[in-house]
Each structure stands twice: as C-alpha cells, then as structure tokens.
Amino acid sequence: MKQILLPNDSALLQHRFTFGVATAAFQIEGAAALREPCIWDTFCAEPGRIRDGSDGLVACDHFHRWRDDLALIASLGVDAYRFSIAWGRVIRADGSVNAEGIAFYLALLDELQTRNIKAYVTLYHWDLPQYLQDKGGWLNRETAYRFAEYADIVSRAFGDRVYSYATLNEPFCSAYLGYEAGIHAPGVQNRQAGRQAAHHLLLAHGLAMPILRRNCPQALTGIVLNFSPCFAATTSAADQQAAWLADQYHNHWYLQPLLEGCYPDLTGHLASTDLPQMLAGDLDIIAQPLDFLGVNYYTRTVFTARDDGWFSDVKPSQPPLTDMGWEIYPQGLTEILVQLQQRYTLPPIYITENGAAMVDTLQEGSINDVARLEYYQQHLLATDAAIRAGVDVRGYFAWSLLDNFEWAEGYAKRFGIVYVDYHTQQRTVKASGLALQQLWSNRNKKA
Numbered sequence: 001m002k003q004i005l006l007p008n009d010s011a012l013l014q015h016r017f018t019f020g021v022a023t024a025a026f027q028i029e030g031a032a033a034l035r036e037p038c039i040w041d042t043f044c045a046e047p048g049r050i051r052d053g054s055d056g057l058v059a060c061d062h063f064h065r066w067r068d069d070l071a072l073i074a075s076l077g078v079d080a081y082r083f084s085i086a087w088g089r090v091i092r093a094d095g096s097v098n099a100e101g102i103a104f105y106l107a108l109l110d111e112l113q114t115r116n117i118k119a120y121v122t123l124y125h126w127d128l129p130q131y132l133q134d135k136g137g138w139l140n141r142e143t144a145y146r147f148a149e150y151a152d153i154v155s156r157a158f159g160d161r162v163y164s165y166a167t168l169n170e171p172f173c174s175a176y177l178g179y180e181a182g183i184h185a186p187g188v189q190n191r192q193a194g195r196q197a198a199h200h201l202l203l204a205h206g207l208a209m210p211i212l213r214r215n216c217p218q219a220l221t222g223i224v225l226n227f228s229p230c231f232a233a234t235t236s237a238a239d240q241q242a243a244w245l246a247d248q249y250h251n252h253w254y255l256q257p258l259l260e261g262c263y264p265d266l267t268g269h270l271a272s273t274d275l276p277q278m279l280a281g282d283l284d285i286i287a288q289p290l291d292f293l294g295v296n297y298y299t300r301t302v303f304t305a306r307d308d309g310w311f312s313d314v315k316p317s318q319p320p321l322t323d324m325g326w327e328i329y330p331q332g333l334t335e336i337l338v339q340l341q342q343r344y345t346l347p348p349i350y351i352t353e354n355g356a357a358m359v360d361t362l363q364e365g366s367i368n369d370v371a372r373l374e375y376y377q378q379h380l381l382a383t384d385a386a387i388r389a390g391v392d393v394r395g396y397f398a399w400s401l402l403d404n405f406e407w408a409e410g411y412a413k414r415f416g417i418v419y420v421d422y423h424t425q426q427r428t429v430k431a432s433g434l435a436l437q438q439l440w441s442n443r444n445k446k447a
Ligand code: IFM
Pocket: 024, 027, 170, 296, 353, 399, 406, 415
C-alpha cells in the first residue's frame, strides 16, 4: 500500500501538532425536517442552481449515523474533529431554542470527549436560516446581532466540551459567491451587496468573539478564511495589476480588517457606491484578538486584466488538475503562509481545510485514490516547508472526512478520504484515508 511519508524531524510528527478531519453540517447531516430551512434548502429548490439537481435533505445522513461516524473518525487516529453547527437546528424562527438540536450536538461532543478527540466547532458554515434571509440575510445588519445571540446560546450550552471555536468558515464564499457572484446561496449578483455582506459577516464575528471568550475562557477562539495566492497570467503591467487587485479583493479584504482594523484601500478601483456601509466603531469590533487563524487552502488562482480595470481568473487547462478543475499547486500553500507571515503579525495558524475532489471508483470494495493520496503527501510537505520557514502552523485538517454535498456541484464531486455510497450510506475508507490513518496512528504522541 502506498504511504504518506514525512521527514523524521518534521514538526508535523511532534506530539504538539494537531491532525484532524473536517466536515460541515449542511454537507453531511441530512435530517432537514428536524431543523429550520436554510438558504441552501431554498437555493437547491431553484431549478438550475445545483449541477446535479440534488439537495441537502438527506446528505450523508450523519444526523442518524453520527455514532458510527465518530467510531470511524476515532479509527483514523486523529487528534481532532472539525465540524459545524447548523444554526437552524438550534434556534427556531421564533427565537426559541430547539432542545433536540442542542441535545444532538451535546451527545456528539460528549462522545468526542470520551474518545479523547478535540472538538473544533465552526459556528457558521454557510447555512443561514431562511427566516433570517427573509429579513435580508447578511445584507441586514441585524443578522450580525442574531449571530452573536446564537453564539451565546450555543457556547453556554456546550460549556467546556469545545476545544476550539471558529466563528465563521470562509466569509469570502458566503459574501462573494453568495451575494456578489451569485453562484452560491442566496444567489444575489451585486458588487455592493458582496461588500456589504462581507462587512456584516465580519461584524458578526467581532460581536461573537468576546461572548465566546467570556462563556468559554478555556477554548481557543478564532476564524477560518480561505486563501488562494494570486498570480498574473503574463508579465504585462496590466495583468500584474489585476493579480494585485484580486489579492486585495479576495484575500486581504477579509484578513486586514481582522488583524489591522481596516479594509484594503481600493480607491480608484472600487466605486464609493460599492463600499460597505458601516457605523463608527465597527472596525474596532471586528479587529478582536484571535487565538488562531484557520487557513483553508486548495489551489492558486491566475488572473488577467479586463478592459474595465477589473480582473478575470484564467481557468487552468494543463494537468495536474483535481476533479473540480483546480490546479494542483502545493507550493502555493507554503507561499501564501510565508507571504501572510511577512505581511502581518499573525496569530498561530491551523490549516483547517485542505484536500481534493477526484474521480473515485469503487472496485472490489476498495478505492485506490492514488492522486488524492499524492495530493495529501505534497500538501503536508508544503505545510512542513512553511513551518521550517518560520510560520507557526499548529495543526492540519483533511477536507473532508466523508464524500458529501459539494454545494453548487451537488454530490458529483467527491472530497472524502472516506467514500460514501449514497444509496446505501455505506462508508469505505479510501487508500488516501488508509495512508493518513497510518501516518496519524504511527506518530509518537508522548511529550
Ligand atoms: O466543500 C467545501 C467546504 O464546505 C468549504 N471549503 C471548500 C470545500 C471544497 O470546495
């Protein structure tokens, strides 16, 4: 069997380094009738939104199979499990608390504690309750205050069971893909809306942070952002400028307010009418101290200049590509971490997502996903290289534990290290999962 190998002196093999697997509520839980509808339920019901016409009503049926799934996670030899809470499973439209929803997560958290697996909880992984979207969603400032209340309720209920809280997962996707490009729920296509949604998401983060710290002083609290290093398609000044603008617009727009309390200055690029509306003091609320920054990395992006002064991304055509059509570019992980380290004073970093969609075939009961296994091998070495270059990376989470609902791509794209047969819900650990299991289980966990 092919293995994943790291140098013997790698920091990733030390007992302090945390390895885990990651999932998100809407992508795996199912049991939609037991929660409030969310924006993704609505989006899935709109014809043409999801490539295979699917939805999240059943997904991996994790809500009913969580005990087996936790046993599976434990068998992989991980230190931690990163998962998200479905807001609409714990808070009803009338504002009341859904005790059954809370009980579901409490049982999961207790079982993780019993199995000595640290719980890395994300409060918002894109599944905004539809009752809040009906009032404007992330375009309504009030949603940020509702998020802070939700964070308060959940963190009080979960007590000391949670090792780490991330407020948001990838606000870029919620804001840009959801409100500006319109390819994710709620499907709005408007530049100002994208900037406004981003501001309210960051405000929600900033309002929730002190609440989490007060309710769970022992937990690590932070946020998860996705990063893609931006490259110019050519050496022309226009393309170089396009790559710079894309970097400011997609990467620094989220990190700079968090770490420095201001948005990138895009005067001359972004019309004043497209800037987010904000109140005095908002940026101070947003720039809360962070115990960690979660970094999600999948690929790099190449940009070319548009005639109107903006940028377009160039779809990669040369292999190696994943099944998403994303270039496999492991050195980009080292590069972005080192760039961020040089640019900012960073808190400790966790790679909270990294992985690849590949075409998997189940043959005689096994999946020999060598390309995914090699992807992990290369990206773990890239993480190792970043640490050797001085970046304080404390953990790494594989995306994803299970094949699951890949948003606008439906179930056609498989990111799991565990294969899911959606007809039988049978789980089969892929070769990549077995190789990671071997790596994780063979570490010397003694101090
Ligand atoms: O599946 C998603 C996840 O929900 C957020 N980060 C990127 C993954 C792959 O597209």
